[in-house]
Amino acid sequence: MSSLPINPPQRLLMGPGPVNADPRVLRAMSAQLVGQYDPAMTAYMNETMELYRGVFRTTNEATLLIDGTSRAGIEAAMVSLLQPGDRVLVPVFGRFGHLLREIAERSGAEVHVIEREWGTVFTPAELEKAIIETKPKLVAIVHGDTSTTLAQPLDELGAICAKHGALLYADVTASLGGNTFELDAWGIDVATAGLQKCLGGPSGSSPITLSQAAVDVVNSRKSIEAGIRSEGDEVVAHPIRSNYFDLSQILDYWGPKRLNHHTEATTMLYGARECARLLVDEGMDVAVERHRLHGSAMVEGLRSMGLAIFGDQSVRMNNVVGVTIPDGIDGDSARSTLLNDFGIEIGTSFGPLAGKVWRIGTMGYNARRDTVLLTLAALEQVLRRGGVKVTAGSGVGAALDLYESEASDSETAAV
Numbered sequence: 502m503s504s505l506p507i508n509p510p511q512r513l514l515m516g517p518g519p520v521n522a523d524p525r526v527l528r529a530m531s532a533q534l535v536g537q538y539d540p541a542m543t544a545y546m547n548e549t550m551e552l553y554r555g556v557f558r559t560t561n562e563a564t565l566l567i568d569g570t571s572r573a574g575i576e577a578a579m580v581s582l583l584q585p586g587d588r589v590l591v592p593v594f595g596r597f598g599h600l601l602r603e604i605a606e607r608s609g610a611e612v613h614v615i616e617r618e619w620g621t622v623f624t625p626a627e628l629e630k631a632i633i634e635t636k637p638k639l640v641a642i643v644h645g646d647t648s649t650t651l652a653q654p655l656d657e658l659g660a661i662c663a664k665h666g667a668l669l670y671a672d673v674t675a676s677l678g679g680n681t682f683e684l685d686a687w688g689i690d691v692a693t694a695g696l697q698k699c700l701g702g703p704s705g706s707s708p709i710t711l712s713q714a715a716v717d718v719v720n721s722r723k724s725i726e727a728g729i730r731s732e733g734d735e736v737v738a739h740p741i742r743s744n745y746f747d748l749s750q751i752l753d754y755w756g757p758k759r760l761n762h763h764t765e766a767t768t769m770l771y772g773a774r775e776c777a778r779l780l781v782d783e784g785m786d787v788a789v790e791r792h793r794l795h796g797s798a799m800v801e802g803l804r805s806m807g808l809a810i811f812g813d814q815s816v817r818m819n820n821v822v823g824v825t826i827p828d829g830i831d832g833d834s835a836r837s838t839l840l841n842d843f844g845i846e847i848g849t850s851f852g853p854l855a856g857k858v859w860r861i862g863t864m865g866y867n868a869r870r871d872t873v874l875l876t877l878a879a880l881e882q883v884l885r886r887g888g889v890k891v892t893a894g895s896g897v898g899a900a901l902d903l904y905e906s907e908a909s910d911s912e913t914a915a916v
């Protein structure tokens with residue numbers, strides 16, 4: 502049987518991720534392969550490390566890629582840091598907090614969970630109280646949780662963890678590049694991400710960074726594989742329970758030893774390097790500001806069409822907004838109409854928000870004025886045809902007003 506070449510439909514992906522990849526990233530990914538230890542390849546690996554230090558805002562030597570989607574980075578961090586029986590605190594305020602809990606449990610850790618209602622985040626005092634009560638080795642928390650569209654403020658948590666002797670891990674998959682994130686300044690030990698949100702690439706590579714304290718924990722469990730072990734390499738009693746995600750060996754593969762571990766996913770590395778290069782070239786602050794501007798325009802447009810915005814807006818992520826599905830509208834059939842008639846994808850919701858909230862993203866390559874205006878125009882038609890009273894042009898008009906007023910503000914500021 503013969504099959505046709507892949508020819509996906511044209512879509513504008515305005516959901517909570519994945520979003521359309523930047524064409525420059527796709528072009529980088531069409532480059533030819535080189536050998537695993539070709540000097541060109543090891544140079545690309547080193548450049549990728551340096552670029553991601555810029556993205557994470559860190560000087561951590563241990564800044565690299567884990568092959569796999571974002572949860573590969575999460576698993577690598579958890580399974581490498583946690584020994585069975587280690588205590589972990591996981592504050593949960595959305596779907597991805599539950600994922601951290603799940604992965605920590607499977608790593609054999611003793612997991613303590615505190616929960617917040619979806620649509621809210623924790624105060625630093627609540628987090629500190631739980632840390633004092635549970636005395637964890639590791640606090641594992643999500644920064645921006647796309648399931649609720651909120652970002653947990655993390656700027657004070659590093660100091661709190663340090664005071665109580667805990668390491669701090671943050672899943673920044675959804676927030677990095679679109680929201681202010683300062684790994685070193687905030688005292689975060691480990692962070693992991695993915696490419697398919699604000700980084701403007703496809704899923705399949707997970708950037709990770711580890712502080713020296715975290716590297717020390719990982720390396721205390723180092724056990725080099727038989728077959729490539731040299732004389733004098735130690736064999737430990739409690740090796741990391743995953744071979745693929747064994748950060749102690751992966752760090753030696755990315756470091757000067759170039760220990761033979763997996764074959765780095767070359768094409769994904771080309772893409773991940775280009776994602777970081779584009780962001781660093783744009784400037785991290787500029788990229789965050791771009792996400793803030795287009796995210797705000799989307800919110801203004803939605804509000805002007807009479808839609809209610811979900812969650813505590815003081816801590817909303819720049820790059821995704823939750824909007825309450827109006828009465829009389831079937832959320833899924835409206836999404837289908839958007840997709841089939843306009844080629845635009847927006848997101849549904851999970852758990853307690855299922856059927857109640859749509860999630861609309863403006864992130865990565867799609868954090869742009871034209872994508873915001875098109876999405877608002879199309880959504881207006883879908884709502885009107887579904888019987889919702891919307892003033893014609895109100896969404897697009899409000900977004901245009903916001904762009905105009907912000908442009909004149911910045912001109913005034915520049916004078």
Ligand SMILES: *Cc1c(COP(=O)(O)O)cnc(C)c1O
Pocket residue numbers: 518570571572573597643645646647648672673674675695704
């Ligand atoms: C999107 C997202 C992920 C996705 O994980 P994948 O393995 O790439 O599907 C993980 N964590 C957070 C916080 C996310 O928003």
